[in-house]
Amino acid sequence: MSRMPFSSLLVEVLACTACKAHLPLDPRPILQLDPEASILIAGQAPGRRAHNSRIPFNDASGNRLREWLGITYETFYDPKQIAILPMGFCFPGSGQSGDLPPRPECAPIWRTALLRHLRHLKVTLVLGQYAQTYYFNEANLSVTNRVKAWRTHWPHIIPLPHPSPRNNLWLRRNPWFEADVLPALQVHLSNILAQRLLQKPPPKVI
Structure with a gap:
């Protein structure tokens, strides 16, 4: 079976109603994707604010996540740099x-087909329990232990806790995350984004 063109696939995804009967609100798929993206954020599911605004991570979790990653709002919402594909x-x-x-x-229907189009990925950031269950085989590991083992899959797949304010207590109990993981992560992402800029062709002179 030939691969569906990205634009056609995205139209189908955005029109999906597969789980309509189980949702409290009308289906409204929220994702950010472009085949040129070099960084993938594999999250869990959009919150109510993201649903209302149609913007992924448009909430306190997003503010914290951007701070963790050390990237600007503009970079975060540039689909040619950052892909956001929740479970x-x-x-x-x-x-x-x-x-x-x-x-x-969602994942069985769409994820494999969408990921096939992300041919320039350098790193996948896997946020929270549900995304990590999908990406990793260590079924018995807690999020804490998986994040502690962040070097295991470095530099291509990096497990992170969910940036939700509900994890404030987790962050206080695990200061090693902000002290050890985040500085390395920020340098890694900065290098990836800088490399992408170097590879970008110069504008045409008319």
């Missing part, structure tokens, strides 16, 4: 202790 594309609803898990329909 579930639509807001799954809220539970007693935060948002519900990503709907399980």
